[in-house]
Amino acid sequence: MVLSTSIAGIRREDELLLCCATTRMDAERAKRIGMLLTCDTDWAYLLRTALRHGVMPLLYRNLNSTHPEAIPETFLGHLRDLFRENALRNLFLTAELYRIISLFEAHAIPAVPLRGPTLTAYLYGNLALRQFNDLDILVRSHDVTKARELLISHGYQPEFNLTGKQEKAFINCCVTRTFTGGNGRVFIELHWAVTPRYFSFTPDFEHIWRRIGHVSLSGNTIPATVSEDLLLLLCIHGASHAWERLTWICDLAELFRVHKAMDWRLVIEQAAKLGIRRMLFVGLYLANNLLGATLPNTVLRRIHTEPRVKSLATSAYKTLFREANDRTQRFERLLFYLRAMRRLSDRVRYCITPSSSDWVSTPLPCYFSYVLRPFRLLRKYVPVLARHLLRQ
Amino acid sequence: MKKTFSDLSVIVAVREQLSCCLDEETLILNLKSGAYYSLDAVGARIWSLIQEPTTMGEIQDVLLREYDVEPDSCGCDLEALLTQLADKGLIEVT
Numbered sequence A: 001m002v003l004s005t006s007i008a009g010i011r012r013e014d015e016l017l018l019c020c021a022t023t024r025m026d027a028e029r030a031k032r033i034g035m036l037l038t039c040d041t042d043w044a045y046l047l048r049t050a051l052r053h054g055v056m057p058l059l060y061r062n063l064n065s066t067h068p069e070a071i072p073e074t075f076l077g078h079l080r081d082l083f084r085e086n087a088l089r090n091l092f093l094t095a096e097l098y099r100i101i102s103l104f105e106a107h108a109i110p111a112v113p114l115r116g117p118t119l120t121a122y123l124y125g126n127l128a129l130r131q132f133n134d135l136d137i138l139v140r141s142h143d144v145t146k147a148r149e150l151l152i153s154h155g156y157q158p159e160f161n162l163t164g165k166q167e168k169a170f171i172n173c174c175v176t177r178t179f180t181g182g183n184g185r186v187f188i189e190l191h192w193a194v195t196p197r198y199f200s201f202t203p204d205f206e207h208i209w210r211r212i213g214h215v216s217l218s219g220n221t222i223p224a225t226v227s228e229d230l231l232l233l234l235c236i237h238g239a240s241h242a243w244e245r246l247t248w249i250c251d252l253a254e255l256f257r258v259h260k261a262m263d264w265r266l267v268i269e270q271a272a273k274l275g276i277r278r279m280l281f282v283g284l285y286l287a288n289n290l291l292g293a294t295l296p297n298t299v300l301r302r303i304h305t306e307p308r309v310k311s312l313a314t315s316a317y318k319t320l321f322r323e324a325n326d327r328t329q330r331f332e333r334l335l336f337y338l339r340a341m342r343r344l345s346d347r348v349r350y351c352i353t354p355s356s357s358d359w360v361s362t363p364l365p366c367y368f369s370y371v372l373r374p375f376r377l378l379r380k381y382v383p384v385l386a387r388h389l390l391r392q
Numbered sequence B: 001m002k003k004t005f006s007d008l009s010v011i012v013a014v015r016e017q018l019s020c021c022l023d024e025e026t027l028i029l030n031l032k033s034g035a036y037y038s039l040d041a042v043g044a045r046i047w048s049l050i051q052e053p054t055t056m057g058e059i060q061d062v063l064l065r066e067y068d069v070e071p072d073s074c075g076c077d078l079e080a081l082l083t084q085l086a087d088k089g090l091i092e093v094t
Helices: A012-020 A027-036 A043-052 A056-066 A073-106 A116-124 A141-153 A164-173 A205-210 A227-240 A246-258 A264-274 A277-291 A297-305 A309-320 A326-340 A344-352 A356-361 A366-391 B041-049 B056-066 B071-087
Strands: A111-114 A134-139 A176-181 A186-191 A213-217 A220-224 B010-013 B017-021 B026-030 B036-039 B091-093
Touching: A012 A027, A012 A043, A012 A056, A027 A056, A043 A056, A043 A073, A056 A073, A073 A111, A073 A116, A073 A134, A073 A141, A073 A186, A073 A220, A073 B017, A073 B026, A111 A116, A111 A205, A111 A220, A116 A134, A116 A213, A116 A220, A116 A246, A134 A141, A134 A205, A141 A164, A141 A176, A141 A186, A227 A246, A227 A264, A227 A277, A227 A326, A246 A277, A264 A277, A264 A297, A277 A297, A277 A309, A277 A326, A297 A309, A309 A326, B017 B041, B026 B041, B036 B041, B041 B056, B041 B071, B056 B071, B071 B091
Parallel strands: A134 A186
Antiparallel strands: A111 A134, A176 A186, A213 A220, B010 B091, B017 B026, B026 B036
C-alpha cells in the first residue's frame, strides 16, 4: 500500500500526487494512478498543489509515462512546458552555483552546497526532476564577511545592510544571510552553521567538512554532505517547516533508495546528541508511511517507541493537503516545531534567540535582540492564536 | 571548423557543460558561453553514450542496433551531429 489509513479521505488529486512523488514508478502505483484518473479530476487544483509541494516535475514525468491517454492534451502540454521551463531554470541555477563555488575556491573559502542542485543530482539523478528556487551554501563563520564581500562584488545584494559591528553580532546570533543577484533571478542563502543557534548543540562547518563527500554533475564533482549528515539536515529543515511540502518527504524516500548502506547507528547517535531524534523519527515515519520508503525493522521499532512521533505525523498530514492562509500556517508551523524539539532548553532558546527576520525589522545589538524576541513572537502569533481559539 | 571523424575517433562530452534529460529531449548548457542547446531523442541517446569516452564506431554500433537505420545514413547523420557539438564546444575529439 502506498497510502496510510491515517490520511484516508484526502482528495483524489492529493492521492495522485502521492502516487507520482517518486523517481521509481512501480506497477502498483501505476495501477492506482490509472484508477484515480477514471474519476473527474480538478486539473487546476492538481497543478496548483503540485507546484506548491515542489513535485510538479515528478507529476509530469509519472503521468506522462503511465497514463498519458487519460490526461487532457491541453493540461499535459501545459505541464510539459512547465517541466521544461523548470529544467532550464535548474540548469541556470546550477551553473550559477558552479560559478559561486569556483569563486569561493579561488579565494580560499571552502564551501559546501546544501540541498538545491547537488541534492537533486544525488537523489533524483536528473536536474530536471525537482523544483528548487535558491542556492544554499555553507561556509565557515570566519569566512562569512569575505564571502559577503565577494558576492557583492559579483553583483549580489544582501537582504539588508549591516555595519561591521552589527555583522559581527549577526554572525553570532543567526546562521544564514540571504543575497539576491542575477537581476533578481537568483537567491543565495549563505549558511555558517547547519542548525539554528537555539539548538543545544550546533555542529559547525568543520564537523561537516571532515566527512565531506562529492556529487558528480555532468562529469564535474562538487562537494556535498555525506548521506548521514544530509538525512539529519533534511529532517531539521522539514520539521522547521512542519513538513508542509511533499518534496521534502520525497527527498527522504529518494535518499533511502539511493543510499541503502545508511549508517543508522551513527544517524541516531548524532540525532540524540543534537536533540533532534524526534525530528528525525517524524521524518522517517512520514517517508515510510506516506511514500512507502523502506526502513530497517530495527529503525521502525525505534520510531514507534519515540513519544509524540505519530501525533506529529498526524498534524503534518492535516496541514499537508490543506490550502490554509499564510498566517495560520506560520502559527501551526511554530507549534509543530516546538513540539518536535525534545529538549525544553531548545524550546526556550527558540523563543529568545533572534532570527534573521528580527534583524530585517530592527538590526539591534545582539543582547537587545534577545530581549525583544519573545515580544516579537507574541505580537506575531497572539492574534492568530486568538482567531484560532475563537474558531474552536 | 570542419571536424573529421573516423571509427576510432574518441568522443567525450566536455566538463564545462551541464545537461539534463527530459522525455525525448536533452537540454545542454554550455558553461563557457552560457548558451543552451537541445537534442532530440536520438541526439539524447548519443549524448548519454559520450558522457564517457566512446569511439565513433562504438556509437554507430549502438545506433544501428537500437534504431532502424541504414549504416551509411547513420554514419553521415552521426558525423553531422558530432561536428555541430564540436563546433559549439560541447565535445572533445581525439
